[in-house]
Amino acid sequence: MASERRYDPVTGQYTTGHQWDGIEELSTPLPRWWVISLVVCFIIAIIYAFLYPAWPTTKTYYTGLLDWTSHKELAEYQTEARAGQAHWREQIAANTVGDIAASDDLRTFAVAGGKALFNENCAGCHGIGAGGQQGQFPSLIDDDWLWGGTLDDIYQTVTHGIRNTDESSRQSEMPSFKDMMSEEEIAATAKFVLAMSDASVPVETRNAMPGAELYSNNCAGCHGAEGEGMRMMGVPALADQIWLYGDTEEAIRNQIVRPKMGSMPAWGTRLGDDAVKMLAVYVHSLGGGEK
Amino acid sequence: MNHALIEKSVALLFMLTFIVISIGGLVQIVPLFKIATTVPPVEGMRPYTPLEQLGRNIYTREGCYTCHSQMIRPFRDEVERYGHYSIPAESMYDHPFLWGSKRTGPDLARVGGKYSNAWQLAHLVNPQSVVPVSIMPSYAFLKDKPLQYDDIDLHLNALRSVGVPYSDEMLEKARADIEAQATGQGDTDDLLKRYPKARLGDFDANPSEITEMDALIAYLQILGALVDFSEPGAANATPAK
Numbered sequence: 001m002a003s004e005r006r007y008d009p010v011t012g013q014y015t016t017g018h019q020w021d022g023i024e025e026l027s028t029p030l031p032r033w034w035v036i037s038l039v040v041c042f043i044i045a046i047i048y049a050f051l052y053p054a055w056p057t058t059k060t061y062y063t064g065l066l067d068w069t070s071h072k073e074l075a076e077y078q079t080e081a082r083a084g085q086a087h088w089r090e091q092i093a094a095n096t097v098g099d100i101a102a103s104d105d106l107r108t109f110a111v112a113g114g115k116a117l118f119n120e121n122c123a124g125c126h127g128i129g130a131g132g133q134q135g136q137f138p139s140l141i142d143d144d145w146l147w148g149g150t151l152d153d154i155y156q157t158v159t160h161g162i163r164n165t166d167e168s169s170r171q172s173e174m175p176s177f178k179d180m181m182s183e184e185e186i187a188a189t190a191k192f193v194l195a196m197s198d199a200s201v202p203v204e205t206r207n208a209m210p211g212a213e214l215y216s217n218n219c220a221g222c223h224g225a226e227g228e229g230m231r232m233m234g235v236p237a238l239a240d241q242i243w244l245y246g247d248t249e250e251a252i253r254n255q256i257v258r259p260k261m262g263s264m265p266a267w268g269t270r271l272g273d274d275a276v277k278m279l280a281v282y283v284h285s286l287g288g289g290e291k
Numbered sequence: 292m293n294h295a296l297i298e299k300s301v302a303l304l305f306m307l308t309f310i311v312i313s314i315g316g317l318v319q320i321v322p323l324f325k326i327a328t329t330v331p332p333v334e335g336m337r338p339y340t341p342l343e344q345l346g347r348n349i350y351t352r353e354g355c356y357t358c359h360s361q362m363i364r365p366f367r368d369e370v371e372r373y374g375h376y377s378i379p380a381e382s383m384y385d386h387p388f389l390w391g392s393k394r395t396g397p398d399l400a401r402v403g404g405k406y407s408n409a410w411q412l413a414h415l416v417n418p419q420s421v422v423p424v425s426i427m428p429s430y431a432f433l434k435d436k437p438l439q440y441d442d443i444d445l446h447l448n449a450l451r452s453v454g455v456p457y458s459d460e461m462l463e464k465a466r467a468d469i470e471a472q473a474t475g476q477g478d479t480d481d482l483l484k485r486y487p488k489a490r491l492g493d494f495d496a497n498p499s500e501i502t503e504m505d506a507l508i509a510y511l512q513i514l515g516a517l518v519d520f521s522e523p524g525a526a527n528a529t530p531a532k
Contacts, residue, residue, distance in 0.1 A: 005295075017295065056325035074365040074376070081367060120372055124421060125410050133421055136413055164407075263407040270374070270404070 092274045097151040101281050114282025117275050121267065122283075130286050135246055137262065141286045144242040146234045149290040153231075155280040159273075161266035162234065169266055172233040174259040177218065181256075189214045190252040196227045196239045197247075333380040335518045338455045339510070340486040341443045341465040342472045346510025349503050351389065353430065360391035361400040361514065374401040375520045384455045396427060401515030408494050411508045434495050434504040440469050461485055472509060473501040488517060 005017040008026060016027040049055070052064040063069075082089065088109045092100060100106045119128060125137040132139030138146060147157050147170055160168040177186060192211025195201045206212065216225065222235045229237030236244065245251055245260050267276055283289075297304050339347060350356070363369050365376040377400045382388040406414070413420055416434065418427040443465045451457045461468075468485070471477035475492040483489055494508035 056322050056329045058325060059328055061329040070365040071376070074367060074370065077367045078370070121405070124406055124414075133413075136409065136421070260409075263409060265404050265407065 089274060092277055097155045097277050097280050097284075100277060101151055101284060107281060107285070110278040110281040111285050113275075114278035114280075114285075117271065117279050118282055121271065122279070125264075130283065132244075135244070138244055139242075140283050141288055142242065143288040143290070144237065144240060145231065145288065145290070146229075146236055148231045149284070149288055151280055151284050151289065154283050154289075155276065157264070158276045158279050158283070159266065159268035162264040163261060164263055164266055166266035166269075170234055172235070172261075174222070174235075174255075174261060176256075176258055178257045181214070181218065185214050186253055186256050187249075189219065189256060190249050193219075193227070193238050193252050194247075194249055197241055330379040330383055333378060333518050335488075336380050336383065337486055337488075337517060338384050338450070338457055338461070339513070340468060340472055340482070340489045341440065341447060341461075342469045342506050343489070343510045343513050344447070344450070345438060345440060345443065345469070345503075346506035346508070347385075347389075349433065349507045350510060355399075356389045356391040357393065358395035358427070359397065359399045360394050361388075361398065362390040363398055363400045369398070373398050374515070377515075378518070381515065381518060384450075386450060386453050386455065396425075399511070399514055403512050403514040403516030408490075408492065408508055408512065409496070411511055412495055412504065415504065415507065430504075430507075433507060434497060434502050436503045438469075438473075438501045438503050438506050440466060440501075443469060458485075469501065473505045474498065489513070 005014050005027070007014055008024070011026060011028070013026050013028050016025045018025040050064070051066045052068055053061060054064065055062045088106070091106055092110060095103075095106065100110050118126075118130070122130070126132055126140055127137075130140040132141075138144075143149065145153070147153060147162065157170060160166045160170065162170045163172075177189075181189070188209070188211035190211070192206065192209050192215050195206045195209060195211075219238075222230055222233060223238050224230060224235075227237060227239035229235045241247075243251070244262075245255050267279070271279075297307060338344075361377070361382070363373045363376045370376055377390075381400070382390065410421060412434070414422065414427075415429075416431040417429055418425040444462045447455075447457045447462050447465055451462075464481070464485075467477060468482050471479050471482045472489055472491055473493065479491050482491075490509060490512045493505070494512075495502055495504035497504075
């Protein structure tokens with residue numbers, strides 16, 4: 001197939017000298033602009049490799065002449081963004097949750113920031129809008145609070161969480177009554193507990209129920225003689241109509257046999273104090289906040 | 292050198308090809324021998340506990356990485372949302388790493404400790420029950436599948452051979468460690484000495500059995516939780532220098 005290179009007058013180019021069945025191959029050079037672009041790319045790549053972090057070295061890595069890192073760049077953006085909010089953030093940091101809520105301007109900022117934080121961090125459990133999840137996670141928009149609904153209570157709960165490994169987290173445990181009461185007794189107690197929240201059952205009728213004495217012997221210590229609950233220990237009120245784990249006799253029986261107790265992460269270390277303050281003010285503003 | 296000369300001599304063509312490929316190969320391969328020097332050391336990283344490691348296997352098996360990334364990039368929006376950007380050391384014991392390339396769901400690099408075990412369970416069983424807009428499928432079957440861990444020591448040994456620093460003691464006690472972590476009973480102090488910050492307890496609300504759900508939740512709960520970005524708020528706001 002090899003033959004001599006020759007000049008091709010039609011195209012004005014030389015051939016490569018290859019030919020197959022009389023068809024010859026032209027040796028058209030690459031366009032000059034293309035070759036130049038390629039060389040320029042090589043040069044840029046070499047310069048780039050010296051300007052930016054590129055190579056591992058024996059002990060660490062080459063950091064580049066510009067000393068650029070994406071982390072530094074991020075820090076600059078962050079600083080810039082924080083500077084714009086500095087006026088507000090300083091005040092959030094300097095004031096207590098009570099003072100923040102008392103100031104119209106600060107409260108507006110805290111509620112807006114708290115809402116964004118809530119939707120990302122809290123809504124998974126408590127729901128967008130904080131309505132909670134029946135049977136799982138408590139609603140935050142009503143006035144029924146397990147651990148207290150004042151600003152300080154909420155601030156404490158958000159900072160340290162509930163039943164987690166944080167040293168100051170809220171702790172309490174309801175024991176299982178499976179081995180302490182018979183099945184009939186548990187059923188009777190559940191009936192009584194349900195009657196406590198039923199206004200149509202007269203007090204005398206209720207107190208004559210077989211579960212009444214069982215309740216006062218076993219449950220009243222924490223849940224209160226009238227089922228009012230005890231916030232210091234996160235003990236739910238039983239005399240109201242709000243049931244986290246279900247309002248049927250069966251749900252109550254299950255809770256006596258194998259109590260479910262919620263756990264909440266500590267947000268103080270994860271989000272920082274300012275964020276927690278804004279969250280507390282936001283949650284408090286949702287409708288159920290107490291003085 | 293003349294093109295015609297090279298294409299007419301096989302020996303010359305072979306030699307020159309060899310030289311070119313060698314240069315390309317060396318440039319790409321030699322730096323990799325020292326790639327470890329580009330991972331700045333950090334306090335707090337430890338190999339996964341055997342239970343977490345098995346959870347990680349389930350995460351990989353179920354293809355969680357196809358919808359969830361594990362890489363918080365150093366961009367302001369990501370750091371504001373997910374917490375401190377991921378640092379290289381945080382995936383140094385991952386074989387393979389699960390950085391992912393697409394977010395149909397959120398990034399999970401720092402999901403550890405963000406939710407309670409109960410939430411993780413409810414969410415894996417029926418994602419829509421806690422996140423109504425979610426399109427994630429249910430993984431309820433995991434809680435009915437007993438976890439297979441009779442060969443866990445061999446598995447850890449394999450990881451050791453690719454550089455994960457599992458000690459002989461860790462291999463020896465791997466099975467006991469799984470039982471201790473998934474039940475919260477047994478020699479948990481010993482377990483925590485080997486694997487600080489390990490979460491203990493019955494993760495899937497079923498104390499009678501160690502299931503795949505236990506392992507997966509144990510893994511999710513440690514994601515991004517090992518390195519302490521010291522200052523409160525550091526994990527969500529200020530990047531390290």
